[in-house]
Amino acid sequence: MKTAVSILAVGLAMLGSCLMTQAQVVEDFKPSELNQAGKEYPMVNSERRVRAQLLAPEATSVKLDIGGVKYDMVKDENGLWTGESDPQDEGFHYYQLNVDGASVPDPGTLFFYGASRWGSAVEVPAADAEIYALKNVPHGVVRQHLYYSKVSGTIRRCFVYTPPCYESNPDARYPVLYLQHGGGEDETGWASQGKANLILDNLIADGKAVPFIIVMDNGTWRPTGPMAPRREGEPWPPAGWADGFKNTLLQDIIPMIDSVYRTIPDNAHRAMAGLSMGGMQTRAITLGNSDVFGYVGMFSGGSISPADIEQNPEFKQNVKLLFIGYGSRELESGRYSMGGDPKTNTEQVNALGIKTSFYVSQDTAHEWQTWRRSFYQFAQQLFK
Amino acid sequence: MKTAVSILAVGLAMLGSCLMTQAQVVEDFKPSELNQAGKEYPMVNSERRVRAQLLAPEATSVKLDIGGVKYDMVKDENGLWTGESDPQDEGFHYYQLNVDGASVPDPGTLFFYGASRWGSAVEVPAADAEIYALKNVPHGVVRQHLYYSKVSGTIRRCFVYTPPCYESNPDARYPVLYLQHGGGEDETGWASQGKANLILDNLIADGKAVPFIIVMDNGTWRPTGPMAPRREGEPWPPAGWADGFKNTLLQDIIPMIDSVYRTIPDNAHRAMAGLSMGGMQTRAITLGNSDVFGYVGMFSGGSISPADIEQNPEFKQNVKLLFIGYGSRELESGRYSMGGDPKTNTEQVNALGIKTSFYVSQDTAHEWQTWRRSFYQFAQQLFK
Numbered sequence: 001m002k003t004a005v006s007i008l009a010v011g012l013a014m015l016g017s018c019l020m021t022q023a024q025v026v027e028d029f030k031p032s033e034l035n036q037a038g039k040e041y042p043m044v045n046s047e048r049r050v051r052a053q054l055l056a057p058e059a060t061s062v063k064l065d066i067g068g069v070k071y072d073m074v075k076d077e078n079g080l081w082t083g084e085s086d087p088q089d090e091g092f093h094y095y096q097l098n099v100d101g102a103s104v105p106d107p108g109t110l111f112f113y114g115a116s117r118w119g120s121a122v123e124v125p126a127a128d129a130e131i132y133a134l135k136n137v138p139h140g141v142v143r144q145h146l147y148y149s150k151v152s153g154t155i156r157r158c159f160v161y162t163p164p165c166y167e168s169n170p171d172a173r174y175p176v177l178y179l180q181h182g183g184g185e186d187e188t189g190w191a192s193q194g195k196a197n198l199i200l201d202n203l204i205a206d207g208k209a210v211p212f213i214i215v216m217d218n219g220t221w222r223p224t225g226p227m228a229p230r231r232e233g234e235p236w237p238p239a240g241w242a243d244g245f246k247n248t249l250l251q252d253i254i255p256m257i258d259s260v261y262r263t264i265p266d267n268a269h270r271a272m273a274g275l276s277m278g279g280m281q282t283r284a285i286t287l288g289n290s291d292v293f294g295y296v297g298m299f300s301g302g303s304i305s306p307a308d309i310e311q312n313p314e315f316k317q318n319v320k321l322l323f324i325g326y327g328s329r330e331l332e333s334g335r336y337s338m339g340g341d342p343k344t345n346t347e348q349v350n351a352l353g354i355k356t357s358f359y360v361s362q363d364t365a366h367e368w369q370t371w372r373r374s375f376y377q378f379a380q381q382l383f384k
Numbered sequence: 385m386k387t388a389v390s391i392l393a394v395g396l397a398m399l400g401s402c403l404m405t406q407a408q409v410v411e412d413f414k415p416s417e418l419n420q421a422g423k424e425y426p427m428v429n430s431e432r433r434v435r436a437q438l439l440a441p442e443a444t445s446v447k448l449d450i451g452g453v454k455y456d457m458v459k460d461e462n463g464l465w466t467g468e469s470d471p472q473d474e475g476f477h478y479y480q481l482n483v484d485g486a487s488v489p490d491p492g493t494l495f496f497y498g499a500s501r502w503g504s505a506v507e508v509p510a511a512d513a514e515i516y517a518l519k520n521v522p523h524g525v526v527r528q529h530l531y532y533s534k535v536s537g538t539i540r541r542c543f544v545y546t547p548p549c550y551e552s553n554p555d556a557r558y559p560v561l562y563l564q565h566g567g568g569e570d571e572t573g574w575a576s577q578g579k580a581n582l583i584l585d586n587l588i589a590d591g592k593a594v595p596f597i598i599v600m601d602n603g604t605w606r607p608t609g610p611m612a613p614r615r616e617g618e619p620w621p622p623a624g625w626a627d628g629f630k631n632t633l634l635q636d637i638i639p640m641i642d643s644v645y646r647t648i649p650d651n652a653h654r655a656m657a658g659l660s661m662g663g664m665q666t667r668a669i670t671l672g673n674s675d676v677f678g679y680v681g682m683f684s685g686g687s688i689s690p691a692d693i694e695q696n697p698e699f700k701q702n703v704k705l706l707f708i709g710y711g712s713r714e715l716e717s718g719r720y721s722m723g724g725d726p727k728t729n730t731e732q733v734n735a736l737g738i739k740t741s742f743y744v745s746q747d748t749a750h751e752w753q754t755w756r757r758s759f760y761q762f763a764q765q766l767f768k
Contacts, residue, residue, distance in 0.1 A: 056486030102440030106489040113496045118420055139530035146523035167644050260551050
């Protein structure tokens, strides 16, 4: 009798949980725009929940693993598993599926490099998706450029965006932004999940940005590993951690770009920016090389303090703009504020006479929507 | 007793099978060059077997699905599944894993578009891998080019290879090859799994090919669907199946390329080629438009017959070279010889006074190694 009651109680609890879930989920799911051609799933609803589906007839457990949470999916009589997440922030999210303990990409999506792997992602429609929409405006070209690096003795790859007018104005010369990805990402990120090319196409078409070249290279420097695990008691990041990429940037990449492309090779027409690890690299590299870079952008990657300026006094004369961007959720959590509170730092640096811009992306965290928006803001202030 | 004997018999059979397998497999596996950075598996040995590995602790069955065969993998005490295939041909192979009935990409590899999906692939080292190796030679650039199509009313994407000398010779003009993928593939194929950019970089560096531009677009024409399922009794491919891509090629792509790039816009400096479905499109498009294309290449995609020439007599005057390539295994099987035996057809067309080249890739089938080699041969005969 005790057993029967227990089973009934569990059954009612499960039924309640099931009904509650159904009541919560709004059934207006649409395919994610990052799905492979012809694939319906994953989908996203107006609550910004992600629903995944996978055929796995013999599996005993399938989970949707997104935003650090694993959501159980439910099997139907055909072996089709379906399940949805809690609401996600607007924008781009990496995720994966878990099939009987195996973490695998969802075969329904295009693949993106992040978290040190090529894997699935989903796009949650954003209120400001206009800024990176594919429109019928003149489009720049993204070039895959292979080059030999003297610093590393290897052939490396970068992507180079040239603006729409680049080919039709064969005598014009352009400023250059060196734009870096985050830790566990690579040189593909900004023109893929970042949509930097579409953002700049749209800004140029609207007359809101001057045309410039963007160079996107790989800042992951092996074998030393710029983001090696933190060891107890050691300063983090360790001294010299950005030197590997700094050397290849200054000795290989910039000379190559200035020789192959029609650039304006001076500090007033050269910018560096990056997200997260790329922002920290931007800080580490531009502080000591402000004669090379006249514009500096850091997105969710720390800030520059009065103490930094004291150690690099020429920064004040050389730099035309210091841009600091963060997601509001990052600031609320107090994370990713390496080197002190970024807002206070930026105000204090501004008070020293350096032009600054501090941007907060509302209701986003340490994620691509913050960086797309930061780039959108930064790009409008460059080379003006 | 009967049961005990049966178990013993099964046990001996399994042991025998196990020993036999171990004796067959040479333990000199090395990571595939298409693996993601830092990933050991999949691996390939000197027999050209592919070995895959996946952590799936709670799975009851994991299979390696390659070349149309599903190979059982074996679980160890840590939940790590490992298994290998029979020997594969040299070159590039699509594959997937099957976890308790779910077909998923192998999270160890880079991803490629084929079989109408983005999925895993493995590279079996080839004796002639030199032809597409990444070397320290001058490299051309592969450009992602977005453009508006009047024919379809959409924004389309193509990839454009410009040779190494393109930027440094701003007044030079170049011939153009329009190079098409196969069914279930897309515009990414030739510069990714096809390695057409590296093959041409190497040929130009060796003085074996003249520098030219390559345009790689998407020949999958929706919504009509060029490769819709065959219906009993209907001719295949159906009449007009290539008109969708023909219209966008002639009305959108070629005018756009000739206006944006420094081309030589005439028949003597314009070629079309493709693999499989792309070869069939090349046949369908160039036969009626030989005033546009002076060089024609079909790789595993049929051939041109004397009857074709009879219906298109101007082909003889206009075309400087007709190249037909096949894998030897395709010819042996008698498959993919649409419109009659390709060797006989090509000999007969040659006898009509048309310059032809017939190439057979040894020990390869309807697969990328055949097409890499065909392109390597074809490129050396272009625009000379």
